[in-house]
Amino acid sequence: MKLAVISDIHGNAAAFREVLKDAEKAGISNIYCLGDSIGYGPEPDEAIRMVRERSILSIQGNHELAVNQPGYLDWFNPIARISLEKTITMLSGQSLDYIAALPFFLTGNNCRFVHGFPPDSPTTYLFEADPEQVDAAMTKAEEPICFVGHTHELMIVSHDGREVSRRPLKRETIMLDTGCRYIINVGSVGQPRDGTNHAKYVIFDDQALELEVRFVEYNVTETIDKIYAAGLPEQHAWRLF
Incomplete structure (x- = not known):
């Protein structure tokens, strides 16, 4: 079965919509979300609504953790904390209830899905x-x-x-080795930090063990304008360039 794995939408509904369209064109209906659907971006409630409406299996990221346990706000740098406090005021009661029920990890398709680091950390990089x-x-x-x-x-x-090795992924398709174990970072839909402003996600075929890294274009200017309009820190807009 082929499945899509997405992460770090960060309230960027414009990027998220294009990723969903791309996954649909690829024939993918089974999607896992690794958390941080909120924070930084201008449409956190819309991002949560889209996750819910499409029955996307999702977990808590560190931003959802801070919503559920406000003591974790101290974990964030000052600008991110300001942004998250603003984000919380933008969430509906329905979205807050949804976030409160998210687990810290999921398993399925012989895989584990965690926001930060296995087995279940939303905060460890x-x-x-x-x-x-x-x-x-x-x-x-x-x-x-x-x-x-x-x-x-x-x-x-x-x-x-015998040994651990790591390398960056690019826009590519690779075959995984049945004799190896893997931790795969799927990048970010809504706020990539790898030198391009494409939305990123992966498609994984759990039978063929084929991993495809997808780069998706979206209207970056739309999101930037909405960040300013929402009164969020302008640093979040700069990062999208």
């Missing part, structure tokens, strides 16, 4: 983990493949039973 931590996490995991987001950068980490 993949780049923070040294080879020993990665080795331990991958060795303990029941699932050979774990998809993560959080860093907004595409990355693949592999473990062949």
Whole structure:
């Protein structure tokens, strides 16, 4: 079965719509979302509504965690905290109830889905983990493949039973090795930080073990204008360039 894995929509409904269109054209209806559907962007309630209406399986990211447990607001830098506090006021009661019920991880299709780092952390960045931590996490995991987001950068980490290796992903299609275990960072739909302003996500064929990295164009200016109109920190607009 082919499935799409998305992450870090961050209230960028314009980018999210184009990703959904792209997935539909590719014949994909099974979608997992790795959290951070809110924060930074101008349409957090719309992003949540789109996730809900399409029955997309989703988990908590660190931004949802801070909504559910306000003590985690102190974890964010000052600008991100201001943005998140503004975001919370933009969410409907229905969206808040939805966010409150999100789990920290999901499993399916012989894969694990986590926002930050396995087995279930929404706050640990993949780049923070040294080879020993990665080795331990991958060795303990029941699932050979774990998809993560959080860093907004595409990355693949592999473990062949002897050593851990990692490299950035680009717009490409690769075959995974049945003898390896993987942590795959799917990048960001709504706020990529890898040098291009395309929305990013992946399509994974769990039978062929084929991974396709998708770059999707969208109207960046639309989102930038809405960030300013919403009174969100202008740094969030700059990042989209």
